Amino acid sequence: MHGQSEPKEVAWEIDPQFLQARREMFVVLGMFVASFVWTMVVSYLLGYRTPSPEDAIEPSLIWGMPLWVFWGILVPWMAIDIVAIWFCFYFMRDEPPVCYELNTPSGAAMPPATIQANGRSSIES
Amino acid sequence: MMSLFQPSSSWLLLANASGPNWALWVFAIYIIAVLFIAWLSSVGIRGTSFLSEYFLGSRALGLWAFALTFAATSSSGGSFIGFPAMVYSHGWVVALWIGGYMIVPIVAMALLGKRLNQIARLRDSITLPDVLRDRFNSPRLGTLATLLIVFFMIFNLVAQFKSGSMILQSLIQDEPLFQQLSLWFGNQIGGYSFLGEAAGKPGYLISLLVFAVVVILYTAYGGFRAVVWTDVMQGLVMLTGVLILLPLAIWSVGGLDKATREMAQMTPPNHVRLQLSVLEPPAKEPLVIPHNSWLVYQDGAERQVFRTKVRCEIPIGQSVARLGNSVYNAESIPAIELTYPGHKDRQAMSESLQAIQVTVLAREPYSYGADQTGTYVFAPGPDPNKVDGFLPISLAVSFFFMWTFSTAGQPSNMVRLMAFSNTQTLRRAIFAVSIYYSLIYFPLVLIFCCARVLLPGWETEPDRIMPEMARATSALANMPWLAGLLLAAPFAAVMSTMDSFLLMISSAVVRDVYQNNYNPNASEKTIKRITYATTFIVGVIGMVVAINPPTLLQDIIIFTGTGLSTSFLVAMFLMLYWPRYNLPGVVSAILSGFGTHVALYAIGTGQHPTFAMTAYEPFGFHPFVCGTLVSLVVSVCVTLASEQPSRDIVRRYFGRPQQPE
Structure with missing residues (x-):
């Protein structure tokens, strides 16, 4: 994906912060897919049906909620909150703050004229 | 006699002769707190770079500020009313x-958050159009983004003004002081024709004025920091409201288990049209039948229970109730008929209505779920109009997608992602918001399932169920002051959403229109003056339009809310993660997303028998889902078919920052 943008004159490396952020992004999408599949499949199998007369007399409940709501929504919801502990406190990495003042001179590839064309310089002092 | 018919048109009947009106006190304390916060924030503005401070709080949001502003902004009045x-x-x-809200915090904050914050800092971008303009070095792209944001946000601003004023009005309309004030105000404005229909609604106008002035003042004066800190307070108010209401609701029905068992036996009501008549016509004054009046009849073992949806009256000397003289079919009164025996047996009719005879002119059972026990505890749920039920599985899929990704794509949320102070804050905030949403949204489902058991017959006016439930449960618990606190929650929700919209529009105008196109070298002092003025003027325009808001407002909110995400989500996502992404790609993502969204709404509206604003939904999928898919496919194809981005840009945004030369 990045090979074609490799410049010939200046050697440069892909920012490891970018790679880490991208890795985290894929994990987020994975978590979305997992919760989505769980919720939809379980709710569809247990919740989508025309209720029989017995359902009205003796509905199957867990903690006072219908069985399908418990397994299809509450359980994945709690599961995600637990996975969020892992994601937020053990997986996601801290990055040093980006500082644009330091970055501008070193990323000299961007000609100074472009920066001024954005009309920024006047208010940043 | 008339006092018996005091219409329950108020949400709150807290004000009784002896007790104080708690709602009014809550409101007053609230306003004072909000203005105090704005003053504190304005002190903070001095001495730092003005624009970055005013629109982004100097990118210094800590954990609680960031987490709660994010949570509060995305839950609007709809979360607590609709x-x-x-x-x-x-x-x-x-x-x-x-x-879908189970995964919203993680997707909405972690999908874009870290990268967006990094890239915004790289070039000190303050607004979303700033980020796009800088990333692709294209002022025109910035202008396009600005136009779209302003276009969609203005509608939303008006809508939030309207719902905020309506909530405020219902909070305080029983207060004698307010009634006197609106009477006086009504007389004062009677002669002004420019007010149009609104001149007949002085209560709404006063509420709008008070609400708008407060929000505009604190937003304009305190900027982003004030908005964030009031959001924190409002977020806490919402959470407290739900956490108090939950045990109260469950206790009131005698346990959740009992409530669900009873729901399993319920059958949906019928919508009916009634003719109401009396044998002896009223002689002195018309007989008023307020809306939400119960009409109960016992015919042997058969019991019939109706509840009116609108106010009607039997004029002097006549025997049939009418809606009003100019109304078509005025003698056909809309109402509902209860079908669940457990609820029917509980209702009693007010004594003054005993003489009224009922003839059922028309009866419309629910299109899905009529006479079906168990329908309230299973999917797809009963629905009065849709034959497939409330939530067929294709719609459930759509909504799961929509909640998660449209929250991620909201510009007002993205701006918050540009403002957190460091990644540690982001990590902790994602977890905090996950817990916050778990404690708000799932409990709301439990609370209002209990409400279904506790308070029958509100199908006449379902939007009132939140205040009615707050009132009923606090009365049962013998704590009337609690209702005031509980009702602050929807009010807080509206306020926290609209202040951020106001600031979004104003930042777009100052930064993206004025500073970038007209006067790049404006002095800090000029910018400051223009910023305060713009926020103020945008707010006032929103308020003036909200005096006579367009009738289709509710539909417009849905249209604009998802429209923004459809336009921006793919563009932002690919911009952050795909080095090959280029200017034609991003423009095509924005335009094709926007175009698909508008087109689907245009087709849907055109096909609708009365041209009501509806979306065409291919295969049952929401326009947001379709628009985002189209936007993704078009954007990727256009990018691959067009030239590579310049190496400088790629290196700047994706290369290791410190380059050893």
Whole structure:
């Protein structure tokens, strides 16, 4: 994906912060897919049906909620909150703050004229 | 006699002769707190770079500020008015409708958050159009983004003004002081024709004025920091409201288990049209039948229970009730008929209505779920109009996608992602918001399932179920002051959403229109003056339009809310993660997303028999889902078919920052 943008004159490396952020992004999408599949499949199998007369007399409940709501929504919801502990406190990495003042001179590839064309310089002092 | 018919048109009947009006006190304390916060924030503005401070709080948001502003901004008045109404009307299936919120915090904050914050800092971008303009070095792209944001946000601003004023009005309309004031105000404005229909609604106008002045003042004066800190307070108010209401609701019905068992036996009501008549016509004054009046008849073992949806009256000397003289079909009164025996047996009719005879002119059972026990505890849930039920599985899929990704794509949320102070804050905030949403949305489902058991017959006016439930449960618990606190929650929700919209529009105008196109070298002092003025003027324009808001407002909100995400989500996502992404790609993402969204709404509206604003939904999928898919496919194809981005840009945004030369 990045090979074609490799410049010939200046050697440069892909920012490891970018790679880490991208890795985290894929994990987020994975978590979305997992919760989505769980919720939809379980709710569809247990919740989508025309209720029989017995359902009205003796509905199957867990903690006072219908069985399908418990397994299809509450359980994945709690599961995600637990996975969020892992994601937020053990997986996601801290990055040093980006500082644009330091970055501008070193990323000299961007000609100074472009920066001024954005009309920024006047208010940043 | 008339006093018996005091219409329950107020949300709150807190004000009784002896006790103080708690709602009014809550409101007053609230306003004072909000203005105090704005003053504190304005002190903070001095001495730092003005624009970055005013629109982004100097990118210094800590954990609680960041987490709560994010949570509060995305829950608007709908979360506390429309959503409870939906749970009440359709039962347990609404838990699946809202289910996407389990993953919303993680997707909305972690999908874009870290990278967006990095890239915004790289070039000190303050607004979303700033980020796009800088990333692709294209002022025109910035202008396009600005136009779209302003276009969609203005509608939303008006809508939030309207719902905020309506909530405020219902909070305080029983207060004698307010009634006197609106009477006086009504007389004062009677002669001004420019007010149009609004001149007949002085209560609404006063509420709008008070609400708008407060919000505009604190937003304009305190900027982003004030908005964030009031959001923190409002977020806490919402959470407290739900956490108090939950045990109260469950206690009131005698346990959740009991409530669900009773729901399983319920059958949906019928919508009916009634003719109401009396044998002896009223002689001195018309007989008023307020809306939400119960009409109960016992015919042997058969018991019939109706509840009126509108106010009507039997004029002097006549025997049939009318809606009003100019109304078409005025003698056909809309109402509902209860079908569940457990609720029918509980109702009693007010004594003064005993003489009224009822003839059922028309009866419309629910299109799905009529006479079906168990329908309130299973999917797809009962629905008065849709034959497939409230939430067919294709819609459930759509909503799961929509909640997660449209929250991620909202510009007002993205701006917050540009403002957190460091990644540690982001990590902790994601977890905090996950817990916050778990404590708000799922409990709301439980609370209003209990409401369905506790308070029958609100299908007449489902939007009132939240205040009615607050009132009923606090009365049962013998703590009337609690209702005031509980009702602050929807009010807080509206306020926290609209202040950020106001600031978004104003930042777009100052930064992206004025500073970038007209006067790049404006001095800090000029910028400051223009910023305060713009925020103020945008707010006032929103308020003036909200005096006579367009009738289709509710539909417009849905249209604009998802429209923004459809336009921006793919563009932002690919911009952050795909080095090959280029200017034609991003422009095509924005335009094709926007175009698909508008086109689907245009087709849907054109096909609708009365041209009501509706979306065409291919295969049952929401326009947001379709628009985002189209946007993704078009954008990727256009990018691959066009030239590579310049190496400088790629290196700047994706290369290791410190280059050893």
